[in-house]
Amino acid sequence: xxxxxxxxxxxxxxxxxxxxxxxxxxxxxxxxxxxxxxxxxxxxxxxxxxxxxxxxxxxxxxxxxxxxxxxxxxxxxxxxxxxxxxxxxxxxxxxxxxxxxxxxxxxxxxxxxxxxxxxxxxxxxxxxxxxxxxxxxxxxxxx
Numbered sequence: 192x193x194x195x196x197x198x199x200x201x202x203x204x205x206x207x208x209x210x211x212x213x214x215x216x217x218x219x220x221x222x223x224x225x226x227x228x229x230x231x232x233x234x235x236x237x238x239x240x241x242x243x244x245x246x247x248x249x250x251x252x253x254x255x256x257x258x259x260x261x262x263x264x265x266x267x268x269x270x271x272x273x274x275x276x277x278x279x280x281x282x283x284x285x286x287x288x289x290x291x292x293x294x295x296x297x298x299x300x301x302x303x304x305x306x307x308x309x310x311x312x313x314x315x316x317x318x319x320x321x322x323x324x325x326x327x328x329x330x331x332x333x334x
Contacts, residue, residue: 193318222320238325241315243332250333254306257313265293266333272297273326276304277319 198206210217228234237243242253250266252259261269276297294309304322306315317325 218318219320222324226324236328236331238317238321238328241325241328243329245332250329252329254313254315256306256315257308257311259293259295259308261293261295261333263333265295266329269293269295269297270326270330270333273304273306273322273329277323277326 206217206220210220213220213223215223225234229236240255242251244251245263248263250261250263252261252266252269272295276299296307296309298305298307300316303316303318306317306325307313
C-alpha cells in the first residue's frame, strides 16, 4: 500500500514542474532520486519488503506474499518477464517454458504489475518503478 508524505506546497510544485519537464510522474521523479542514492551507496540496492538471496546455483525469492526457490536461469527469465511487461508488453509470455514449469506469472493491474505464484495463487502488486528495481535486483542475484 502507498503512504502519504507531507511536503511543503513549494516542494510539491517543484516536483510537478520537474515531472512535467522530464515527462514523467511525480512517483517516477522520486524513484529517480532513490536510484541516484542507491548508485551513490547511500541506500542498499534492494526492494524493501522483498528478499532475494543467492544460494549456490539457485535464487530464493521472498516477495512477502510468496516464497519461491528458482534456478538462476528461471530467475533471469522471470526478471525478463517483469521487464517486458514494463516495456509495454500487455500479456505475459505463457509460452516461456521456464515460467510455465515454475508456475510464475506477471500481469498488469491498472498501471502496476502483479507478480503471481500460480501454484498457490499468491500475488504481490508492485508500482512500475518498484517492479523495475525488482527485476534489476533479481537479475543481479541470478547472474
